[in-house]
Amino acid sequence: MLIGIDWGGTKIEGVALTPEGKQIARLRAETPRHDYEGCLRTIANLVARMEAEAGRQGTIGVGIPGSLEPRSRLGKGASSTWLLGRPVEADLRRALGREVRVENDADCLAASEAVDGAGAGYNVVFAVILGSGAGAGIAVGGRAHHGPNNSAGEWGHNPLPLPDITEIPGATCYCGKHGCLETWVSGRAFQADYARHAPPDIGADTMTAAAVIDRVRSGDRLAGLVWGRYVDRVARGLSLVVNALDPDIFVMGGGMSNVTELYDHLPPVLARYTFSTVFETPIVPAAHGDSSGVRGAAWLWRDG
Numbered sequence: 001m002l003i004g005i006d007w008g009g010t011k012i013e014g015v016a017l018t019p020e021g022k023q024i025a026r027l028r029a030e031t032p033r034h035d036y037e038g039c040l041r042t043i044a045n046l047v048a049r050m051e052a053e054a055g056r057q058g059t060i061g062v063g064i065p066g067s068l069e070p071r072s073r074l075g076k077g078a079s080s081t082w083l084l085g086r087p088v089e090a091d092l093r094r095a096l097g098r099e100v101r102v103e104n105d106a107d108c109l110a111a112s113e114a115v116d117g118a119g120a121g122y123n124v125v126f127a128v129i130l131g132s133g134a135g136a137g138i139a140v141g142g143r144a145h146h147g148p149n150n151s152a153g154e155w156g157h158n159p160l161p162l163p164d165i166t167e168i169p170g171a172t173c174y175c176g177k178h179g180c181l182e183t184w185v186s187g188r189a190f191q192a193d194y195a196r197h198a199p200p201d202i203g204a205d206t207m208t209a210a211a212v213i214d215r216v217r218s219g220d221r222l223a224g225l226v227w228g229r230y231v232d233r234v235a236r237g238l239s240l241v242v243n244a245l246d247p248d249i250f251v252m253g254g255g256m257s258n259v260t261e262l263y264d265h266l267p268p269v270l271a272r273y274t275f276s277t278v279f280e281t282p283i284v285p286a287a288h289g290d291s292s293g294v295r296g297a298a299w300l301w302r303d304g
């Protein structure tokens, strides 16, 4: 049995799979925010409950919203900043009493979709998460690609390409740089862009990104403008990827990937920004939807 844990900023989710990928158990809990030890306890509790339900022990893979330094194995680049500088693998090993494999959550998404999802049959899969943050993972031949700095897929911390005068210098990112793509193309950034321009009496500050999308669909002019600008920014961001890597497919995950209009609106805009005069790359939603990250975490032990 393979257990996957998706340690997200708002929820921690666990799934137990058979080696063939059939789901045995699935649980989720709220993330104890800013409470690292509390997160470890929550993960141990989810694992214990899934193993009790399944009546057996499993291997454990964990996806985190960040990555590990290649040498020190300390947490880095995590939007959930309480992971930064923590010996995540060692602490999980202590909390769970066994070896644990840890991987960036977007890499988990990329591997999951490459193995048995929307990217199956494609050699180079570029998976994008447009959720509360923005990240990416690259799978080559069904395996996550990392690179010598364990930094592959840190797409969200490139600056927004071709900024106009209103987009400079951009917001400060938690990483310390300005104008990172993450600050433009996350679901949170989309919602915040709407809230910044909306009349003060409609409560836009507390609206979800999904509520703003409802407004786009109902013909709200401001929401429509903000959506168009959002698509343009995603397109500019992905044009870099096409020019540098030209992946065989883009697989989209995270809350904003559920907006079906994205798949009609994005390709023609992206085609305008790429160096290549043809743009035929499929852009598709993750086949396993919200489960992709957690399945990919379980797959970290696919070969035993």
Ligand SMILES: [Zn+2]
Pocket (backbone or CB within 6 Å): 156, 157, 173, 174, 175, 176, 177, 180, 182
């Ligand atoms: Zn950044």
